[in-house]
Amino acid sequence: MKSAMQNIRHLELEDLESWVVTQGDKKFRARQVYDWIWLKQARGFEEMTNLSKEFRLSLARDFVLTALTTDMTQHSDDGTVKSRFKTHDGHLVEGVLIPTDKRNTACVSSQIGCSLSCKFCATGYIDRKRNLEYDEIYDEVALLNEQSEQKYGKKLSNIVFMGMGEPLLNYRNVLKAIDKITSPDGMGMSPRRITVSTAGVAKQIRALGDAKVKFKLALSLHAATDAKRHEIMPINDSNNIKSLIDALNYFYKQTKNEITFEYILFNEFNDSLQDADELIRIYRQVPADLVNIIEYNPISFARFTKPSEEKVDAFMAYLEKHKVNARLRRSRGKDIDAACGQLANKG
Numbered sequence: 001m002k003s004a005m006q007n008i009r010h011l012e013l014e015d016l017e018s019w020v021v022t023q024g025d026k027k028f029r030a031r032q033v034y035d036w037i038w039l040k041q042a043r044g045f046e047e048m049t050n051l052s053k054e055f056r057l058s059l060a061r062d063f064v065l066t067a068l069t070t071d072m073t074q075h076s077d078d079g080t081v082k083s084r085f086k087t088h089d090g091h092l093v094e095g096v097l098i099p100t101d102k103r104n105t106a107c108v109s110s111q112i113g114c115s116l117s118c119k120f121c122a123t124g125y126i127d128r129k130r131n132l133e134y135d136e137i138y139d140e141v142a143l144l145n146e147q148s149e150q151k152y153g154k155k156l157s158n159i160v161f162m163g164m165g166e167p168l169l170n171y172r173n174v175l176k177a178i179d180k181i182t183s184p185d186g187m188g189m190s191p192r193r194i195t196v197s198t199a200g201v202a203k204q205i206r207a208l209g210d211a212k213v214k215f216k217l218a219l220s221l222h223a224a225t226d227a228k229r230h231e232i233m234p235i236n237d238s239n240n241i242k243s244l245i246d247a248l249n250y251f252y253k254q255t256k257n258e259i260t261f262e263y264i265l266f267n268e269f270n271d272s273l274q275d276a277d278e279l280i281r282i283y284r285q286v287p288a289d290l291v292n293i294i295e296y297n298p299i300s301f302a303r304f305t306k307p308s309e310e311k312v313d314a315f316m317a318y319l320e321k322h323k324v325n326a327r328l329r330r331s332r333g334k335d336i337d338a339a340c341g342q343l344a345n346k347g
Helices: 013-022 028-039 053-062 134-152 167-182 202-210 226-232 241-255 273-283 309-321
Strands: 069-075 081-086 092-099 104-107 158-161 194-198 216-220 259-264 290-294 326-329
Touching: 013 028, 081 134, 092 134, 104 134, 134 167, 158 167, 167 194, 167 202, 194 202, 202 241, 216 241, 241 259, 259 273, 273 309, 290 309, 309 326
Parallel strands: 104 158, 158 194, 194 216, 216 259, 259 290, 290 326
Antiparallel strands: 069 081, 081 092, 092 104
């Protein structure tokens, strides 16, 4: 077991119990500390008020308790709240609270920046600095949940990993964060209310199947041919559409979990009825529950624009005519750069 100033949240309960015993204290103290860390989301040892001052000083001597802090918060006219969080080593990362009548959703980030360079996404123009640790992802959710309770009087109902970064390139931390979020020792949220969105890492989609995860999966498709997808999403070079179809089918066979396709409409690029036909062809090869057609949110350094309402309506009508379960997802938080593809740590 490491000693010098280890992050206490990176210890399992058994590790804490061993440490407590070496201090000459009773083992149940470890459970008290563990509850403060995860269940009560303590942000410092001084908050652990049912522990003696001497015991808290011992904790502070041997461990650090690093926590995300809220660096800035912006409120949209539509009720969306975007927060910029600061890590213990000074990095910035964004999360969004999206309220509706039926649900309050947290959109969380998994990496600081992103390495995938998708041509339409603001985060794709930021270099990846590092992965977020599982306790930092947990903090994002905890802080957004606090906002939800304070502003709207109710807890989060859903979590989507659709913020900054590619979740499946931070596989271990994302899965461990979800494990903590869904644990009775943590937030106790149902994994069925969590969706992990990926730009498409076939090997890791299969790994999710092997792990028998219980959360939902969304694939950011955004183009229905390899040629077009390659043009806007470089990850398609190593993860082409066929490999993703095979991986999604494997994931479904192993888990029976809900799969969604995400498809942003770009004017004169992927919004024709021929594009809709290609999308339908993919949809019919995977047991997907839904296709989310997403309104594009233009960013200053990308060449794409939104299609007209008429083209969007025609695209949706064509999908409906061909029995595709499709939903048009209107953007939220555009006025504060909180909408899909806009997260870039801008003030």
